[in-house]
Amino acid sequence: MPAFALAHLRTPQINEDVLEYIDRIQSTLDPYQGRFRVHGAEVEVLEGDWPGTVVIVEFPDVERARAWYASPAYQEILPLRTRHIEGSTLIVQGVDPDYDPRRTAARLREASAG
Template sequence: MPAFALAHLHAPQINEDVLTYIERIQATLDPFGGRFRVHGAEVEVKEGDWPGTVVIVEFPDLERARAWYDSPAYQEIVALRTRHIPGATLIVDGVAPDYDARRTAARLRERAAR
C-alpha cells in the first residue's frame, strides 16, 4: 500500500538555502522509491484557510516513507528548508487500490451502533 509524505508550507521564501534543499532532495528520495506527486503547486482553496503551498511525495509503503524522513541524507538537508519556511510535515498511510469509502462508512455505522 502506498504511503505519502505531505508538507503544508506556509509563506515559502525562496533563498539560497531553500534552493540547495530543492536541488538535493531528489537524491534523498531515490533510495526509498519516493516520487513527487505535488511540488509547490498553487492551491485552490475550496473550504477553510490554507496559506502557502503543499508538497506530496509518494512512497511504496509506510516503512520506506519513515525511513526516508529519518535517513541521514534527508536529515542533513531538512534544516535548509525548516529554517526559512514554517509549516507542518506528516507521513500517512495510503489506501489500497480497491478502497471503497462505503465499506468504511459501514464499519463506522456498526461501531456507532454498539
C-alpha cells in the same frame, strides 16, 4: 499500501538555502522510491484557510516514508528548508487500490450501533 509525506509550507520563501534543498532532495528520495506527486503547485482553497503551498511525495509504503525522513541524507538537508520556511510535515498511509468508502461507512455504522 502507498504512503505519502505531506508538507504544508505556510511561508514559502526562495533563497539559496531553499534552492540547495530543492536541488538535493531527489537524491534523498531515490533509495526509498519516493516520487513527487505535488510540488510547487498553486493551491485552490475551496473551504477554510490554507496559507502557502503543499508538497506531496508518494512512497511504496509507510516504512519507506519513515526511513526516508529519518535518513541521515535527508536530515542533513532538512535545516536548509526549516530555517526559512514555517510549515508542518506528516506521513500518512494511503488506501488500497480497491478501497470503497461504503465499506468504511458500514463498519462505522456497526461500531456505533453496538
